[in-house]
Amino acid sequence: CVCVRACTCTLQGEGFDVMKSGDARVAMIGFPSVGKSTLLNKVTKTHSESASYEFTTLTCIPGVIEYNGSNIQLLDLPGIIEGAAAGKGRGRQVIAVARTADMILMMLDATKGEVQKELLTKELEAVGIRLNCRKPNIYFKPKKGGGLSITSTVPLTHLNDKLINLILHEYKIFNGELLFREDATADDLIDVIVGNRIYMRCVYCFNKIDCVSIEEVDRLARLPHSVVTCCELDLNMDGLLELIWEYLALVRIFTKKRGSPPDFEDGIILRRGATIEHVCHAIHRQLLSSFKYAVVWGASTKHSPQRVGLSHTVLHDDVVQVIKK
Numbered sequence: 013c014v015c016v017r018a019c020t021c022t023l024q025g026e027g028f029d030v031m032k033s034g035d036a037r038v039a040m041i042g043f044p045s046v047g048k049s050t051l052l053n054k055v056t057k058t059h060s061e062s063a064s065y066e067f068t069t070l071t072c073i074p075g076v077i078e079y080n081g082s083n084i085q086l087l088d089l090p091g092i093i094e095g096a097a098a099g100k101g102r103g104r105q106v107i108a109v110a111r112t113a114d115m116i117l118m119m120l121d122a123t124k125g126e127v128q129k130e131l132l133t134k135e136l137e138a139v140g141i142r143l144n145c146r147k148p149n150i151y152f153k154p155k156k157g158g159g160l161s162i163t164s165t166v167p168l169t170h171l172n173d174k175l176i177n178l179i180l181h182e183y184k185i186f187n188g189e190l191l192f193r194e195d196a197t198a199d200d201l202i203d204v205i206v207g208n209r210i211y212m213r214c215v216y217c218f219n220k221i222d223c224v225s226i227e228e229v230d231r232l233a234r235l236p237h238s239v240v241t242c243c244e245l246d247l248n249m250d251g252l253l254e255l256i257w258e259y260l261a262l263v264r265i266f267t268k269k270r271g272s273p274p275d276f277e278d279g280i281i282l283r284r285g286a287t288i289e290h291v292c293h294a295i296h297r298q299l300l301s302s303f304k305y306a307v308v309w310g311a312s313t314k315h316s317p318q319r320v321g322l323s324h325t326v327l328h329d330d331v332v333q334v335i336k337k
Contacts, residue, residue: 030074032112034083035281036260039110041089041136042119043128047219049073050243051119052088055253072109079253081264081279087113107139115213115259116143122218122232122240129216140206143214144237148200151191160185164192171198179205213259217252219243265291265326268333274309282326289322291332299334307333 040048053059056075077084089106110116116136120128133143162176176190179198183205203209216238221229222245233240239255241248261284268274280294288306292299300322309316310330317333326332 030072030085030087030109032085033074034076034085036082036114036262037085037087037112038077038115038117038256038260039087039089039113040117040119041106041110041132043121043132044090046119046121046128047243048088048119051217051219051241052086054243054246054249056086058088077253077256079257080262082257082262082281084256084260086117104139107136107141110136111139111141111210113212115215115256116141117256118214118216120216120218122221122224122228125228126235140209142203142209142211145211147209147211148196148204149193150196150200150204151193152188152204154185154188157187159187160190161188162190166192166195168192169195171196171201176201213261215239215252215255215259217241221247261285263326263328263330265294266329266331267291267295268307268309268331270333270335274331286326287322288320288324288326288332288334291326292322292334295334299336302336304335304337306335 040051042048052073052075055077058073058075071090073088075086075088077086087109089109118129118132120126120132136143160177160180162173171192175198179201180186180188180190185205214237216235218232218238218240220242221232221240222242224232229240232238237259239248239252241252243249263282263284263286264279265282265286266274266276266279280291282290282294288308289300291306292303303322306320306322306324307317308320308324308326308330309318310327312325312327312330313320
């Protein structure tokens with residue numbers, strides 16, 4: 013009887029994570045009442061309850077941004093509070109969903125300056141999410157015997173052999189190979205040893221700019237990875253969407269059939285750095301077996317049109333025509 017009741021309670025509870033859909037996923041995180049739900053209502057067709065009191069949103073609400081022919085899934089997550097990484101106020105669930113995203117949109121209150129930004133960055137770092145930084149260029153391979161081999165191709169100013177050995181011994185590593193290809197810090201070394209860190213792009217969105225002076229707006233807008241908006245008054249929404257598109261590193265490709273004009277209605281959305289091989293996969297998975305060559309018009313070519321092979325890298329708004337054998 014107890015088991016049945018427990019199961020019933022579990023079934024009645026609302027699910028938190030949402031199935032991944034669209035071309036990319038953006039997780040919106042921020043403290044309560046910074047304008048996350050208002051932004052979702054403005055840029056998507058989804059309605060999320062928004063009010064002037066805190067914790068209006070209690071579960072994860074997904075919406076879809078239609079931009080440049082792509083569908084970008086935007087997740088409106090509940091507001092997180094200080095100590096979220098330790099599990100306060102469903103904080104762990106919010107951050108777990110954020111780990112599955114391609115990018116984080118950090119909503120901040122412009123009236124609070126950069127205090128919220130520092131607190132949220134600290135909370136995310138506590139659970140292994142590193143914002144706007146790349147993976148340290150350190151090669152590490154644990155071994156079963158043979159002791160420690162520590163080498164570096166550059167002078168190390170933040171670390172010495174004693175500190176490196178101390179960190180490795182702390183993680184019970186006594187045999188292995190370590191090669192530094194950059195001037196790394198102790199934190200970088202720990203991130204490589206632990207190995208479960210996620211490196212994500214993040215846009216800092218300072219909302220409610222109508223409540224601060226024009227000098228403060230100018231200062232916030234010049235900060236790296238930042239954009240200033242006012243969701244309530246629709247200020248600079250286009251600039252925000254443009255920055256999200258840029259940080260997601262997406263490109264749109266148009267296709268063309270032989271003897272007919274390009275299809276500018278329905279583009280193919282790919283990641284930046286995609287090649288003709290990726291374009292073929294996106295059109296049809298069996299197209300590669302009959303691929304002869306491709307003709308490309310656009311910014312990626314030396315002259316338009318250009319005849320290319322599978323390894324040619326395409327750029328945004330290129331037109332591709334695939335010729336079969």
